Amino acid sequence: MTRTRLADGALPTTSADLARFLTHLVSSRDAPVARSWTDGSLRIRTGELTPARGLLWHPAPHGTWSYGDASAVWVCPRRRRWAVLLPADGDGRPRAAFREAVFAPPPAP
Numbered sequence: 001m002t003r004t005r006l007a008d009g010a011l012p013t014t015s016a017d018l019a020r021f022l023t024h025l026v027s028s029r030d031a032p033v034a035r036s037w038t039d040g041s042l043r044i045r046t047g048e049l050t051p052a053r054g055l056l057w058h059p060a061p062h063g064t065w066s067y068g069d070a071s072a073v074w075v076c077p078r079r080r081r082w083a084v085l086l087p088a089d090g091d092g093r094p095r096a097a098f099r100e101a102v103f104a105p106p107p108a109p
Contacts, residue, residue, distance in 0.1 A: 011068040018073075022082035025075045042077060063077055 001020055004013040013021075025038055041066050043056035051058055057065040060074060067073040072085045072095055083102045085095055 006061075018084065021075070022075055026077045026080045026082050028080075039077075042075070060099065061092065061100075062105070064103050070102070074099055074103065079103065 001013065001017040004011055004017045004021075024033065025042070028035065032046075042057055043054055044052045045055060046053045046061065054065060055068055057075070060066040062076065063078045064074045064076040067075075076080045081103065083098070085098045
């Protein structure tokens with residue numbers, strides 16, 4: 001991630017760096033971040049508190065985890081798939097339809 005920097009409390013990045021990071025989250029590789037850390041970040045850490053959250057991530061349908069309140073970035077390590085929907089604003093219906101199209105299991109034959 002050569003162009004990602006911390007600036008004013010945010011992490012501005014490029015699409016290439018974001019893709020590299022998300023690919024790592026869904027891979028089985030142990031580098032550059034230990035798989036155990038990644039697995040731990042995608043577990044609920046809030047106990048009975050709501051909303052349920054991991055480390056920066058919260059659970060979403062179909063075994064996915066979404067980032068942020070806009071829910072426009074999803075990862076699904078079980079299916080080794082990630083998705084990003086831009087722009088992230090709007091009323092939520094396009095984001096839900098997009099997430100369903102990418103992560104919902106295919107209908108039974």
